[in-house]
Amino acid sequence: MEQHLDKYKSFFKHFLSLVNPADQLPVKITICNIKKLEVIGSILDWILQYLKSWNCPDSLITPLAKIILDEVKPILKTSECPYYSQELEVYSSLQLMQYVISKIQEICPRYLEDEQILSLSVPNQEHYISVFATKNRRRYMEDCHVIIRDLQKLFNIKDIGCINYYAIFDGHNGSGAAAYAAAHLHQFLAESPFYPMHPEQALCEAFKATDKHLLEKEDSQMAKSGTTAVCILWHQTEKMLYSAWVGDSEAILVKKGHIFRLVEPHKANRTDEQDRIKNMGGAVIFWCTVWRVNGQLAITRAIGDSEHKSCIISTPDVGSLQLEGDEDFIILACDGLWDCVEYTEAAQLVYEHVVSSPGKKKKY
Structure with a gap:
């Protein structure tokens, strides 16, 4: 066997x-x-x-x-x-x-x-994944992550090769938005009429659909949670990487020691985002050492956040990258990591772990 x-x-x-x-x-x-x-x-x-x-x-x-x-x-x-x-x-x-x-x-x-x-399908080439999550000093975990290998097989989408989906959701004001996005963003992505032929447009539609249906549900439940989101689609067959994000969670790709940012976080200190918010009738205020939308949120885009929806939009930025096959790894993380650890330090930690444990797969 x-x-x-x-x-x-x-x-x-x-x-x-x-x-x-x-x-x-x-x-x-x-x-x-x-x-x-x-x-x-x-x-x-x-x-x-x-x-x-x-x-x-x-x-x-x-x-x-x-x-x-x-x-x-x-x-x-x-x-x-x-x-x-x-x-x-x-x-x-x-x-x-x-x-x-x-x-x-x-x-x-x-x-x-x-x-x-024996009737179970033979797996595609495996790749190693490590996961770490902690709620830190909070009373309960508000964040979620999703890993789905072979997204197309799960939704019975044929003849497009192997596509893997990875996503991180950093919730705030409760866990509802992050949990909802973790359960449904990939569903709305796979159900989009633009998927899989136009993955960037499909990602945009999936973010908007997730936000729309979450707001409808939270309105009926008198809830007001929100979440950042960063997701990666890795088309192994075509060697393409697609990214989409709202908020300040980030992703980097590391190749031969060089770091490539896949995300430009939507923080309230960005002048282009400040201008957009002001044009939509909102305000950006410097409060407690951080620029904040309406004096509260330090991010300018999110899924959810119904009370700030007049200027906090769910439209993601999207990007694509042709892979050459010699990339080393990708790191996705929320601001809980990036506020404390530099990109180079994070990459070095991964390299050190790989060297110290060659050929071993670990989950944290």
């Missing part, structure tokens, strides 16, 4: 030996009632949360998530779905989540059989 199949079988055995079907809240639910247009993103969010909590191999997550999603979809037919309210036109997230988890627990044991496990 090939090495990846040994790894998969080990995961399924571990899962079957420890899974507890009576665990009714195995993942975080951030939305009480889910609209039709949000349901696929929410289901995928639960599946990814659950599989990652079990340390599912990275190369297995996407094919397994697609199998699970395909088996869940038939129940979503609203005329017969027991978790859908015809009157309110929403799904009950708790009941639907419990059904999704039960399907995962039903599906995974099948792949202990050799015939079934």
Whole structure:
């Protein structure tokens, strides 16, 4: 049996030996009632949360998530779905989540059989990913990150090669906006009529759609959270890198010791952003050593932030870069890192880790 199949079988055995079907809240639910247009993103969010909590191999997550999603979809037919309210036109997230988890627990044991496990797709060339997150002194975590290999396979988009999606969301005034964007931005991206042929335009549309639907939901719930966002699309087949961002989270690409900024953060000290905000009727005030929009936000673009929406826009800046194949790595991080660590220092730390642990994959 090939090495990846040994790894998969080990995961399924571990899962079957420890899974507890009576665990009714195995993942975080951030939305009480889910609209039709949000349901696929929410289901995928639960599946990814659950599989990652079990340390599912990275190369297995996407094919397994697609199998699970395909088996869940038939129940979503609203005329017969027991978790859908015809009157309110929403799904009950708790009941639907419990059904999704039960399907995962039903599906995974099948792949202990050799015939079934051999049907799983062969993974694309793997690349190493390290993740670190901390809430620091806050009472609870307001940030989210998303890693999706083979985005096109997850959404059944054919004949475009392998595209990987990475995103960081730095929430403020609560975790709602970051959690919503983490669950739905890639969904709206994949569903965009501009994707995959025009990825930059699709990214712009996905940011705007995420913002629009988040504001509608938060208005009904009297919430006012917001989030920065930086996401990267890596088209492995075409060797293209696409970036899109709002706010002050950043991404850098490092190649042979040289650093290339992929993001120009939307901070309130930027004169072009100050001019835009003033033209929209807002104000930029220097307060507590930082320039702030309306004396509050230090960023000029974000997803959410309904009370500042007259001048805090969700339109991202986007960029593209042709890769040459000799790039070393990319770092995505929120301002919690970049306010304390210089680009060169961050790159050096990664190089030192790679040298000290050659060939080893670590997650933090």
